[in-house]
Amino acid sequence: MGAQRAEIISARVIVTCPGRNFVTLRIETRDGVYGLGDATLNGRERAVVSYLEDHVIPCLIGRDAHRIEDIWQYLYKGAYWRRGPVTMSAIAAVDMALWDIKGKIAGLPVYQLLGGASREGCMVYGHANGATIEETIENAIAHVEQGYRAVRLQSGAPGLKATYGVAKAGERYEPADGALPTESLWSTEKYLRSVAPLLEKGREALGWDVHLLHDIHHRLTPIEAGRLGKELEPFRPFWLEDPTPAENQAGFRLIRQHTTAPIAVGEIFNTIWDAKQLIEEQLIDYVRATVVHAGGLTHLRRIAALADLYQVRTGCHGATDLSPVSMAAALHFGLSVPNFGIQELMPHTKETDAVFPHAYRYADGMMHPGDAPGLGVDIDEALAGRYEYKRAYLPVARLEDGTVFNW
Numbered sequence: 084m085g086a087q088r089a090e091i092i093s094a095r096v097i098v099t100c101p102g103r104n105f106v107t108l109r110i111e112t113r114d115g116v117y118g119l120g121d122a123t124l125n126g127r128e129r130a131v132v133s134y135l136e137d138h139v140i141p142c143l144i145g146r147d148a149h150r151i152e153d154i155w156q157y158l159y160k161g162a163y164w165r166r167g168p169v170t171m172s173a174i175a176a177v178d179m180a181l182w183d184i185k186g187k188i189a190g191l192p193v194y195q196l197l198g199g200a201s202r203e204g205c206m207v208y209g210h211a212n213g214a215t216i217e218e219t220i221e222n223a224i225a226h227v228e229q230g231y232r233a234v235r236l237q238s239g240a241p242g243l244k245a246t247y248g249v250a251k252a253g254e255r256y257e258p259a260d261g262a263l264p265t266e267s268l269w270s271t272e273k274y275l276r277s278v279a280p281l282l283e284k285g286r287e288a289l290g291w292d293v294h295l296l297h298d299i300h301h302r303l304t305p306i307e308a309g310r311l312g313k314e315l316e317p318f319r320p321f322w323l324e325d326p327t328p329a330e331n332q333a334g335f336r337l338i339r340q341h342t343t344a345p346i347a348v349g350e351i352f353n354t355i356w357d358a359k360q361l362i363e364e365q366l367i368d369y370v371r372a373t374v375v376h377a378g379g380l381t382h383l384r385r386i387a388a389l390a391d392l393y394q395v396r397t398g399c400h401g402a403t404d405l406s407p408v409s410m411a412a413a414l415h416f417g418l419s420v421p422n423f424g425i426q427e428l429m430p431h432t433k434e435t436d437a438v439f440p441h442a443y444r445y446a447d448g449m450m451h452p453g454d455a456p457g458l459g460v461d462i463d464e465a466l467a468g469r470y471e472y473k474r475a476y477l478p479v480a481r482l483e484d485g486t487v488f489n490w
């Protein structure tokens with residue numbers, strides 16, 4: 084009865100490290116159709132590999148790949164232990180791979196299965212950073228010259244040796260480094276002194292037709308974030324991201340009482356429950372949850388649907404520690420979802436793009452997932468096999484008195 088079964092006969096995890104680690108799930112059906120899912124969890128990759136290999140894959144064999152919702156519910160409710168980044172990244176990988184398979188069998192790009200295109204393309208924002216404000220602005224101007232309509236500004240702060248979002252001199256920005264976590268010192272006061280000048284100089288140099296974004300990266304208390312937001316209002320930021328750790332969703336009321344600066348939160352969220360109060364009380368303006376860490380397309384659509392009721396828009400995370408498989412899936416989602424806001428774009432390296440050939444394209448500040456059937460991304464397993472996994476950690480931040488803080 085119903086559509087022909089697409090029986091899952093095998094699934095395997097491919098770990099590769101073309102400059103940084105990626106974990107990819109490949110699911111294959113009896114007819115030889117295969118789908119890919121990103122399962123990368125920066126700094127904890129092996130945990131998701133084991134969750135997939137030891138606990139999920141045995142349950143997939145023999146199931147009908149078309150039954151995406153049923154398999155999602157089976158993996159979510161059937162585990163008993165719900166939520167969390169490891170579980171939801173594993174479920175996300177399965178979900179992405181099943182949507183990829185369904186699109187390939189239907190001969191349609193996934194966005195067509197999600198309701199078709201709601202726009203011509205997805206506006207993206209690029210990352211401008213530098214050790215100083217001048218360097219950051221120079222980098223931002225270069226992004227605008229490449230057609231970006233939105234740029235995130237992150238600069239070093241005088242007196243701080245290193246800070247989130249700023250690449251080491253002459254290197255690409257890649258926060259996960261070292262076989263043990265790098266420790267960096269943090270001073271809120273030194274940081275707070277540097278942000279308003281950064282945004283002010285950004286407006287002076289770039290004018291008002293470019294969106295300027297800034298990522299606070301969980302490092303302020305709610306009242307400090309309220310103060311900073313108020314200080315930045317004259318420079319009209321497109322959003323202030325992760326102003327304060329979001330476990331206490333009610334804490335964002337304090338920020339809202341002090342500033343109208345738009346707030347974006349959620350790249351570390353892994354289910355709708357992490358964002359429910361923030362959305363329902365309109366404490367945020369953009370929800371950053373993305374495909375690989377929030378349970379895949381199936382769950383991300385639910386988060387976006389709830390957000391749409393409260394005029395909250397999407398702003399999916401898209402750092403380089405999310406593989407091109409996630410970027411492809413996020414673009415199919417972003418092209419179709421009614422309340423799309425913006426998509427983060429940190430271009431991957433040439434090595435990564437060679438391992439993951441893909442159909443998505445950048446042009447003039449926008450991206451499109453392409454019209455290849457499925458997600459439109461592949462993995463060159465022979466090439467992937469040349470890049471051995473290399474354990475790497477995200478940094479640990481400490482205050483100047485040694486107290487562990489939020490990185």
Ligand SMILES: O=C(O)[C@@H](O)[C@@H](O)[C@H](O)[C@H](O)CO
Nearest residue numbers: 125258298300350401402404
């Ligand atoms: O907004 C962002 O892109 C950042 O918050 C990320 O770079 C984040 O630090 C990394 O994805 C962590 O792995």
Ligand SMILES: [Mg+2]
Nearest residue numbers: 298324325350
């Ligand atoms: Mg961020």
